[in-house]
Amino acid sequence: MQKGLVSIITPCYNGEKFVSRFLDSVLDQSYTNIELIVINDGSTDQTEQILKSYEIKFKEKGIKFIHLFQSNGGQSSAINKGLEIFSGEYLTWPDSDDILTPDAIEIKIKYMDEHPDCGILICKTEIVEDVTFKRLGFYQRVIVDSKDNLFLDLITGNNIYYSPGGYMVRSSMFRDAMPNPLIIQCPREIGQNYQLLLPIAYKYPAGYIEDVCYRYIVRAGSHSRTAHSFYKEIEIIGISQKVLRNIIKDIKINDEDIEDINKALMIQKVKNYLRLMLNYHRDDLLVETQQLIKNNDIKDRNIIKDCYLVKYPCLRILNSVYNRILKLLK
Structure with a gap:
């Protein structure tokens, strides 16, 4: 070196x-x-x-x-x-x-x-x-x-x-x-x-x-920037979770950090599911996503907001208008 x-x-x-x-x-x-x-x-x-x-x-x-x-x-x-x-x-x-x-x-x-x-x-x-x-x-x-x-x-x-x-x-x-x-x-x-x-x-x-x-x-x-189908994206999310767990397995993790890391993995999965459903205007994974949020006590405000955007499509239009106004004001 x-x-x-x-x-x-x-x-x-x-x-x-x-x-x-x-x-x-x-x-x-x-x-x-x-x-x-x-x-x-x-x-x-x-x-x-x-x-x-x-x-x-x-x-x-x-x-x-x-x-x-x-x-x-x-x-x-x-x-x-x-x-x-x-x-x-x-x-x-x-x-x-x-x-x-x-x-x-x-x-x-x-x-x-x-x-x-x-x-x-x-x-x-x-x-x-x-x-x-x-x-x-x-x-x-x-x-x-x-x-x-x-x-x-x-x-x-x-x-x-x-x-x-x-x-x-x-x-x-x-x-x-x-x-x-x-x-x-x-x-x-x-x-x-x-x-x-x-x-x-x-x-x-x-x-x-x-x-x-x-x-x-x-x-x-x-x-x-390569586009994939909805189901290919689901497959990639699964691969991502598996890869992350394998990487973490090879790191010498302190016992007191394991719970936080497992929760972080679930947050990543939830975020990816929500991103996917919003991008494709679908709600196929909403029930599973809500269960993951509940089981892992996830309280991130942006995640909760995105759940509502997936469940109530009309809110997406209002959210889009709001974001555009904010962008114009900056």
Whole structure:
């Protein structure tokens, strides 16, 4: 592990239309002690040729650039190949269709150096539209009190976001928290972020910065925006629960935390059921959802509100109008 070195692991599949802007954003970094590892996950377009064309540019900038080709195996498989060889003191794994701001690495390194107990860092992320780069909003974790529990919030989806480039981890703590061997085994439908973030979030303190260090590009046709049928979504929710339980099983959990974690898993399931029913304008899962809420003594106001929106469709229209008015007033 090289002190001060930041390893960036980036999977890429058929990225000829966008990978150049990501590579340029790494070249534009004010902090250059970087090891960029791009895993070409079986691309069938011009991605490999584009990666080769950047070799000289990175060499001239003094940035270590490694690009490897593998048969298409998905993001988790690509991340695994990067985890086998990365050597930085710090690690991040942004998507190849997003962008780092020019001082992203410098700002994050400064915080991590000033907070040696911090295992994981989250920045503010700007959401922008593809092509036009119109700002659509921000992702940010807002800490409202001293009872910060990133681990539970990652499970429930409360006050959190999952765009990977918004995160940086300290490699020594990351390796210490992760089960051995260091292999990501999440299915494609779920992605790798749960398995990468939960172990270190449970064991080590997290830090948060207000600076925008990452731009998440909303791109039509991206993996994260793929539409599924109602019943496929139900299947994915089930897979998510199974994956989370397997990840948690491999973490050395304190006995006093087990009850809170089980409740967090139920909250995640309830939220996903409600989101699904609202998106598809259905109430198939409402009885089961209400039973889960009752059995687990869930009192989250937003969850209760969404239950009413599912049960009484007319309220959805009023809620939509209310939200639009709030947006206009901001």
